[in-house]
Amino acid sequence: MKKSFSLYLLLLISVNLYSQNNSIAGKILADNEVLPYANIYLKKTKIGTSSNENGYYSLKNIPNGNYTLVISSIGFKTKTVKIKFSNNKKLFRNFTLKESNILDEVVISGTLKPVTKTASPVPVEVYSKTFFKKNPAPSIFESLQNVNGIRPQLNCNVCNTGDIHINGLEGPYTFVLIDGMPLVSGLSTVYGLTGIPQALIERVEVVKGPASTLYGSEAVGGIINIITKKPSSSPALTTDSYISSWGEVNTDLGLKYKLSQKSQGLLGINYFNFQNRIDNNNDGFTDLTLQNRISVFNKINIERKSNKVFTIAGRYVYEDRWGGEMDWQRKYRGGNVKYGESIYTNRWETFGTYQLPTSENINFQFSANGHYQDSFYGTDAYDAEQFIGFGQLVYNKQLKEKHDILLGVAYRYTFYDDNTFATLQEDGVTNKTSITHLPGIFLQDEIHLNKQNKLLIGARWDYNSLHGSIFSPRLNYKWNSKDKSNIFRFSIGNGFRVANIFTEDHAALTGARKVEFEGELQPETSWNTNLNYVKKINTENAFITFDASAFYTYFNNRILPDYETDTNKIIYANLNGHSVSKGISLNTDITYTNGLAINLGATLMDVSITENEIKTKQLLTESFSGVWSISYRFKNNLILDYTGNVYGPMRLPLLGEKDTRAENSPWYSIQNIQLTKKFTNSWEMYGGVKNLLNFTPAANSINNSLNPFDVGIDTEKNPELAFDPSYVYASNQGIRAFIGLRYTLF
Structure with missing residues (x-):
C-alpha cells in the first residue's frame, strides 16, 4: 500500500512538473523598432520579466491554465492578450505597442535631468519620431512646421536659408541642442539645422520661453x-x-x-x-x-x-x-x-x-x-x-x-x-x-x-x-x-x-x-x-x-x-x-x-x-x-x-x-x-x-x-x-x- 501511494505521489509530481513546462518568448516592438525594458507579466501571478536591450523577452515554467498577458512601457499604450497554456506549449510571439499621448514621457530639457513630463515644473512639449513621419521632410528645419507656435522662417528668396521662430521671436532667440548639448548656434543657426539624420531622432522636446538659467546665452525665446x-x-x-x-x-x-x-x-x-x-x-x-x-x-x-x-x-x-x-x-x-x-x-x-x-x-x-x-x-x-x-x-x-x-x-x-x-x-x-x-x-x-x-x-x-x-x-x-x-x-x-x-x-x-x-x-x-x-x-x-x-x-x-x-x-x-x-x-x-x-x-x-x-x-x-x-x-x-x-x-x-x-x-x-x-x-x-x-x-x-x-x-x-x-x-x-x-x- 505504501509503495502504491509513493508511486502515485511520484507520478503526480512528475505530471505537475511536466505541466509547468509551458513557455512564451519573442520580441516587443514599437513603430517597427525593438522596444527594450518593456514589462511583460501574467496577470494575477508572480511570473514576469522585462525585455532586454534587443527587445527580447522569455517567460518559462508556466502552469497549465488560462492567463492574461500584460505588456506595458512608459509612453506606450498597455497591451493585454488572452492566452491558454496546456501540454508543454512553447509559444513564440512578437507584440507591438502603440505610442500614447497620455502617459508620462521622460523629458530632460526643462530641468537638465530626466523627469516625467507630468512631474516637470517646466512645461515641455514632446514630439515623437512618429509625429515627424506623418509629413516626412529632408531636414528638421522643415519638420517643425506642424508644431504649434513654431514657424520655420525663410530669410532669403534666393538661397532659401532660414531659422526657427518660437512665439514670434526670430531664430537667434531659439536655442537648438542635440542630446542636450548646445551645437546648433551662431553660424549654424542659419546653416546647421539641415543634415540631422531623421532616422536617428527619437523625439524632439520643445520649451517655450527663456531658459538662460540652465543654458545660458541665446536661450531667450526657447529651446x-x-x-x-x-x-x-x-x-x-x-x-x-x-x-x-x-x-x-x-x-x-x-x-x-x-x-x-x-x-x-x-x-x-x-x-x-x-x-x-x-x-x-x-x-x-x-x-x-x-x-x-x-x-x-x-x-x-x-x-x-x-x-x-x-x-x-x-x-x-x-x-x-x-x-x-x-x-x-x-x-x-x-x-x-x-x-x-x-x-x-x-x-x-x-x-x-x-x-x-x-x-x-x-x-x-x-x-x-x-x-x-x-x-x-x-x-x-x-x-x-x-x-x-x-x-x-x-x-x-x-x-x-x-x-x-x-x-x-x-x-x-x-x-x-x-x-x-x-x-x-x-x-x-x-x-x-x-x-x-x-x-x-x-x-x-x-x-x-x-x-x-x-x-x-x-x-x-x-x-x-x-x-x-x-x-x-x-x-x-x-x-x-x-x-x-x-x-x-x-x-x-x-x-x-x-x-x-x-x-x-x-x-x-x-x-x-x-x-x-x-x-x-x-x-x-x-x-x-x-x-x-x-x-x-x-x-x-x-x-x-x-x-x-x-x-x-x-x-x-x-x-x-x-x-x-x-x-x-x-x-x-x-x-x-x-x-x-x-x-x-x-x-x-x-x-x-x-x-x-x-x-x-x-x-x-x-x-x-x-x-x-x-x-x-x-x-x-x-x-x-x-x-x-x-x-x-x-x-x-x-x-x-x-x-x-x-x-x-x-x-x-x-x-x-x-x-x-x-x-x-x-x-x-x-x-x-x-x-x-x-x-x-x-x-x-x-x-x-x-x-x-x-x-x-x-x-x-x-x-x-x-x-x-x-x-x-x-x-x-x-x-x-x-x-x-x-x-x-x-x-x-x-x-x-x-x-x-x-x-x-x-
Missing part, C-alpha cells in the same frame, strides 16, 4: 532639444528614402554596430540632392535652391562596470547650395554677369557625457563644433570660420525628501573670424578675430512641497569677456490634482543674448542692401512670464488632453534689423525703447480607441516694438497660426495622415512708399496628405502630396529680378527700383507628389 536614439535600443539597420515629383531625393540610413562587448555604436547617414532648375513664377530666378548635402552622424555608448554613463557622438556636414538666375553657372560665381548666391559649408561637431566614477551623481558634459563657410552673395564674398567649445560639470543631489539640488559650472569659448567689417579694427584695414570667453555657474533647487505642489528656484551668473557680468534668475511653480488630471504651472524668468549679426541673420549677408551698425551692440535682456494649464480626460472611447498657455515677454536692448529708415540699408542697433511678445496658445490631443488620432493647435499673439513712444508690429511676424495633424489607422495596416498649418498676415519689408509689392502677406495654408502601408514589421511604403493647395508667394516677391546688379539705377533716388530678395515669408515650392520606402532590420 529645441533633438534627442537621438540610444544604440542599445536601436534596430540593426534602418533605411528611409523618398523622392518627389520636383526631383528631390532624400535618403536616411541608420546602422547599429558593436565595437566590443562593452561598447555599441550607432551610425547615421543623410544624403539630400536637388538639381532641377524650376521657375514656375517666371521671375527668372530658381524657385528652390539647388542643393547637394551629405551628413554623417556617429554615436557610441560605452558600458562601464559601475553602470555609469559614458557616451560620445560626432557629426560632419558638407553642403553645396546655390540659387539665382536660371542660367547661372559656376564660372559666374562672385561676378556681375549673372546673379547667384553660392554657399559651400563644411561643419563638424562632437559632444558627449561622462559620469564621474564617484559616489555622488556628477556628470561632465562637453561639446565642440567647427563651421567653415565659403560663399558669395552676388558679388559680395562672405568667408567665415567659427569654433565653439563648451564644457560643464553638473552635480545632482537629493537632500532629504524635499530638495533636489542641481549645481553646475560651465565654460564656453567662441572663436569667430570673417572678411566683413564686423571683424575689422578701428583703422578699417587690420583684421581682428573675435574671441569670447563665457564662464558661468548655475544653481537650481526643486522643492517638493507636497504631493501636489512643487517649486523650482534657479539662478545663473555668467561673465562675458566682452560685456561683463550677466545674472539670470528663474522661478517655476507646479500644482496638480490628486489624480494628476489637472496640472497648473506658472513661471517667470530672465533671458539674455550676446549677438553676432553676421553669424545669425542671413539678411545681413545679402548683396542687395548695405549693412550698418549704430554704436556698439549691447547684450539683449528679457523677462518672461508664462501660465500653463493641462487637462486630461479619459473616456471609454478616447483619451483627451487640453494644453493651454499664456505668455508675456518684455525686452530691453533688443537688437532688430531696420529695413525702413533707409531702404538701401539694413541698420542694426539696440532698440531705444522696448519690445513685447505676448499671446495665448492651445493644444488639443485626442486619441480614439478606433484608430483615429487628432492633434490641433493654435497660437494668437501680438509682437510689437515701441521706440520713441511709437508702437509698431514686428516685421515678418504673424498674429495667428494654427496647425493640425489628423491620422487614422485602418485594420489592414494602412495609415492615413492629413497635416497642415495656417498663418495670418505678416508685415513685410518694403522699399519705400512706391514699392508695388503688398505691405502684408495674405492668409495662407500649407496642407499635406499621406498614405502609409505596412507590409511586415520590416517593410513600409508611403506616399502622398505636399502643399495640396499649391500656395506660393506673389510672383514679384523678388523686386526688380530682371536687373539684380541695379545697372543704370540710382537706388538713392529711386529705392523702389532696387533689386531686393529680402521680401520673403514662405517657400516658392508649390504642389508636389512624393513616394518613399522604409526598411527595418531588427
